[in-house]
Amino acid sequence: MSVLVTGGAGYIGSHMVWRLLDAGEEVTVIDCLSTGHDWAVPPEANLVVADIGDQESVQPVLKERGVDAVIHFAGSIIVPESVSDPLGYYLNNTVKSRALLEACVNCGVKHFIFSSTAAVYGTPERAPVSEDADLHPESPYGNSKLMTELMLRDASAAHGFSYAVLRYFNVAGADSKGRAGQSTRNATHLIKVATQAALGKRDGMEVYGQDYPTPDGTCIRDYIHVSDLVEAHYLALEHLRAGGGNLVANCGYGQGYSVLEVIDAVKKVSGVDFAVREADRRPGDPATIVADPAKIKAQLGWTPRHDDLSEIVRDALDWERSLERRNTQQ
Ligand SMILES: NC(=O)c1ccc[n+]([C@@H]2O[C@H](COP(=O)([O-])OP(=O)(O)OC[C@H]3O[C@@H](n4cnc5c(N)ncnc54)[C@H](O)[C@@H]3O)[C@@H](O)[C@H]2O)c1
Numbered sequence: 001m002s003v004l005v006t007g008g009a010g011y012i013g014s015h016m017v018w019r020l021l022d023a024g025e026e027v028t029v030i031d032c033l034s035t036g037h038d039w040a041v042p043p044e045a046n047l048v049v050a051d052i053g054d055q056e057s058v059q060p061v062l063k064e065r066g067v068d069a070v071i072h073f074a075g076s077i078i079v080p081e082s083v084s085d086p087l088g089y090y091l092n093n094t095v096k097s098r099a100l101l102e103a104c105v106n107c108g109v110k111h112f113i114f115s116s117t118a119a120v121y122g123t124p125e126r127a128p129v130s131e132d133a134d135l136h137p138e139s140p141y142g143n144s145k146l147m148t149e150l151m152l153r154d155a156s157a158a159h160g161f162s163y164a165v166l167r168y169f170n171v172a173g174a175d176s177k178g179r180a181g182q183s184t185r186n187a188t189h190l191i192k193v194a195t196q197a198a199l200g201k202r203d204g205m206e207v208y209g210q211d212y213p214t215p216d217g218t219c220i221r222d223y224i225h226v227s228d229l230v231e232a233h234y235l236a237l238e239h240l241r242a243g244g245g246n247l248v249a250n251c252g253y254g255q256g257y258s259v260l261e262v263i264d265a266v267k268k269v270s271g272v273d274f275a276v277r278e279a280d281r282r283p284g285d286p287a288t289i290v291a292d293p294a295k296i297k298a299q300l301g302w303t304p305r306h307d308d309l310s311e312i313v314r315d316a317l318d319w320e321r322s323l324e325r326r327n328t329q330q
């Protein structure tokens, strides 16, 4: 048995690859390196530089490597970018996921795990939000992911493979052993941006919108440590291999923090008081989104081990410092 990780040279995918190797799995990565880095893939994994939409590259990998499970991270991930380039997002996230799925069906892949997102809920009526809530994405990004969820459901019913859709909330932090972290060029995620501001890599930062209907006027999100997230995938893989059946589940802690609370945490942990400027709202941002994680806890026995904002921030800062050293050495 071996596992194919698409997008394994990216932030979350590279953590997954380490987790699978730690468990003794045989791992192949397909990544086109559009935002990922070849150096992020451990040498023990086999990296194939290719596009997931290119079936002529993907099918031989699935067959020759005897892949029984695909964990599909590859995609475009920035909500406001999806608003300005919707067709690019539908191509990379939806059309190419369809091509990948077809390749998997052609090659008899048994299990498929998909990176979905809290963005499929839009602004939920209730916080925390559970999986049976209505789905009203507010951005092309969220729509592009929801369409892939639907393709998976229908293709699984027709072709008999099993799948898990994991809806991630806001992923942050880094491997506590320092082996992987968020290295994307021009990253836009809040905790990454704030750690860069704390380390003087950028001249302060902006808060997008302070007039949301939340206690301090800034958006509320549920930040999940990347190591807890990849553990959820590992448990989902075991569940599918054991014949546990299809699963759609939230990945978050059920605890929300506002943008200003996150910035405060970064200032406290780093000991640096960087400049924070008010800016207009960013397109596509819902006010509040917090997970109800009851389902994944009950069905997979998932137990968060890093659900502490200070730990998330500390690991992100450590990784950002290590990137600084890497850049100095290059
Ligand atoms: N980071 C978050 O907070 C978050 C939240 C919810 C969902 N997700 C989802 O998790 C997945 C991974 O996100 P990430 O934060 O690691 O992003 P990332 O940009 O670091 O990783 C994505 C990887 O996919 C590769 N890739 C992109 N398009 C490709 C293609 N067509 N063919 C082959 N490789 C391709 C990139 O080179 C990169 O290595 C994405 O699908 C994203 O939508 C992320």
Ligand SMILES: O=c1ccn([C@@H]2O[C@H](COP(=O)(O)OP(=O)(O)O[C@H]3O[C@H](CO)[C@H](O)[C@H](O)[C@H]3O)[C@@H](O)[C@H]2O)c(=O)[nH]1
Binding pocket: 077, 078, 079, 116, 117, 118, 119, 168, 169, 170, 171, 188, 189, 190, 191, 193, 205, 206, 207, 208, 209, 219, 220, 221, 259, 282, 285, 289
């Ligand atoms: O410099 C910044 C960066 C972000 N923000 C704010 O911080 C919050 C979080 O923004 P992120 O960009 O960190 O994350 P998003 O919530 O936009 O999106 C992330 O989480 C989503 C799920 O909730 C998606 O899945 C998506 O892939 C992933 O990027 C938002 O209110 C945003 O406006 C700022 O104020 N300043």
